[in-house]
Amino acid sequence: MKTVFPIHKFRELPTPFYYYDTKVLRDTLACVNREVARYDNFSVHYAVKANANPKVLTIIRESGLGADCVSGGEIRAAIKAGFPAGKIVFAGVGKADWEIDLGLDYDIFCFNVESVPELEVINELAAAKGKVANVAFRINPNVGAHTHANITTGLAENKFGISMHDMDKVIDVALELKHVKFIGLHFHIGSQILDMGDFIALCNRVNELQDKLEARHILVEHINVGGGLGIDYDHPNRQPIPDFADYFRTYDEHLKLRPHQTLHFELGRAITGQCGSLISKVLYVKQGTNKQFAILDAGMTDLIRPALYQAHHKMENLTSQDPVVETYDVVGPICESSDVFGKAVDLNKVKRGDLIALRSAGAYGEIMASGYNCRELPKGYISEELV
Ligand code: LLP
Numbered sequence: 001m002k003t004v005f006p007i008h009k010f011r012e013l014p015t016p017f018y019y020y021d022t023k024v025l026r027d028t029l030a031c032v033n034r035e036v037a038r039y040d041n042f043s044v045h046y047a048v049k050a051n052a053n054p055k056v057l058t059i060i061r062e063s064g065l066g067a068d069c070v071s072g073g074e075i076r077a078a079i080k081a082g083f084p085a086g087k088i089v090f091a092g093v094g095k096a097d098w099e100i101d102l103g104l105d106y107d108i109f110c111f112n113v114e115s116v117p118e119l120e121v122i123n124e125l126a127a128a129k130g131k132v133a134n135v136a137f138r139i140n141p142n143v144g145a146h147t148h149a150n151i152t153t154g155l156a157e158n159k160f161g162i163s164m165h166d167m168d169k170v171i172d173v174a175l176e177l178k179h180v181k182f183i184g185l186h187f188h189i190g191s192q193i194l195d196m197g198d199f200i201a202l203c204n205r206v207n208e209l210q211d212k213l214e215a216r217h218i219l220v221e222h223i224n225v226g227g228g229l230g231i232d233y234d235h236p237n238r239q240p241i242p243d244f245a246d247y248f249r250t251y252d253e254h255l256k257l258r259p260h261q262t263l264h265f266e267l268g269r270a271i272t273g274q275c276g277s278l279i280s281k282v283l284y285v286k287q288g289t290n291k292q293f294a295i296l297d298a299g300m301t302d303l304i305r306p307a308l309y310q311a312h313h314k315m316e317n318l319t320s321q322d323p324v325v326e327t328y329d330v331v332g333p334i335c336e337s338s339d340v341f342g343k344a345v346d347l348n349k350v351k352r353g354d355l356i357a358l359r360s361a362g363a364y365g366e367i368m369a370s371g372y373n374c375r376e377l378p379k380g381y382i383s384e385e386l387v
Pocket of ligand 1: 190268269309
């Protein structure tokens with residue numbers, strides 16, 4: 001399955017913009033649903049942080065997934081796209097009072113709580129509304145993921161989560177409070193993980209913690225293992241759909257789920273990553289001393305991942321059929337030397353006006369755009385609107 005770009009339509013649109021191939025998105029969602037249906041008690045929430053474009057969110061909601069939100073704004077976006085409140089979980093290390101109130105007003109499924117002070121505030125705010133909030137504790141499993149340092153979250157000294165050693169104490173506090181109901185444990189070890197061994201390490205840790213809880217006669221109904229499944233940035237066409245079968249099977253084989261427990265997943269990148277591309281235009285080809293630069297009208301304000309994480313996004317010249325391939329440093333127009341999409345990139349010979357696609361940009365692309373340099377935010381189009 002290869003993304004076919006409607007180039008004639010692209011020529012009519014101001015660049016840069018995001019383009020979402022809904023066939024890839026729908027096929028990905030169908031695969032998630034097919035694979036997860038093999039297990040009675042697995043449930044998938046889409047991590048809204050990866051992409052909250054309303055058109056994309058609506059397609060995801062139609063597929064039946066729940067939503068994992070990390071802010072009041074994301075809860076609003078999910079509700080607006082039609083996600084049922086009963087399928088929304090709310091995580092985040094710093095939930096403001098108004099955000100907790102919003103979650104309480106909508107009666108969302110669960111708050112993933114990251115500290116005792118937060119637990120106490122949720123209890124207080126729920127009491128003021130005469131409600132009882134479902135809570136799960138985010139436990140830091142001290143499992144390192146083999147991914148970029150900025151996107152691993154599960155190590156011991158981390159702003160996220162509650163240390164494993166404090167788990168019992170925190171549960172005791174929750175059991176005393178009248179307006180929270182302790183229903184589960186939550187984990188997340190990082191993002192862009194391709195080595196199933198990392199998820200196996202998490203399963204082993206969850207098993208240990210469950211044994212400890214069982215020794216105290218505490219049985220939780222819900223285990224949430226977060227997200228993190230990676231995508232193939234090098235070959236967006238060869239393998240557009242991640243190996244969900246292997247991913248769910250890994251959890252089924254290694255995590256000892258107790259009867260009546262539900263296992264929740266919060267997948268972001270694996271769902272929207274491959275359906276999106278950033279489309280931009282070449283402004284200039286500039287000859288340097290030892291290299292040449294392709295200067296695009298898109299920059300780090302539109303797609304920050306290369307500048308922030310040295311992330312690689314495959315690039316394609318959509319306009320040129322020129323059989324000559326040349327090597328370019330592909331850069332943006334922002335006044336920052338880190339505004340580079342790639343060094344020594346081979347492209348079909350580039351000229352001013354050519355359209356360049358930066359692939360695999362459907363997750364953490366449009367949503368992380370900024371207005372730095374007083375630039376406009378890029379628009380997002382789905383393939384169905386451009387036929
Ligand atoms: N659950 C929690 C608690 C998370 O913190 C995250 C991502 C997810 C789920 C979804 O993870 P995913 O399935 O997408 O890997 N901006 C970075 C990625 C940051 C991920 C933050 N947390 C990037 O562009 O690579």
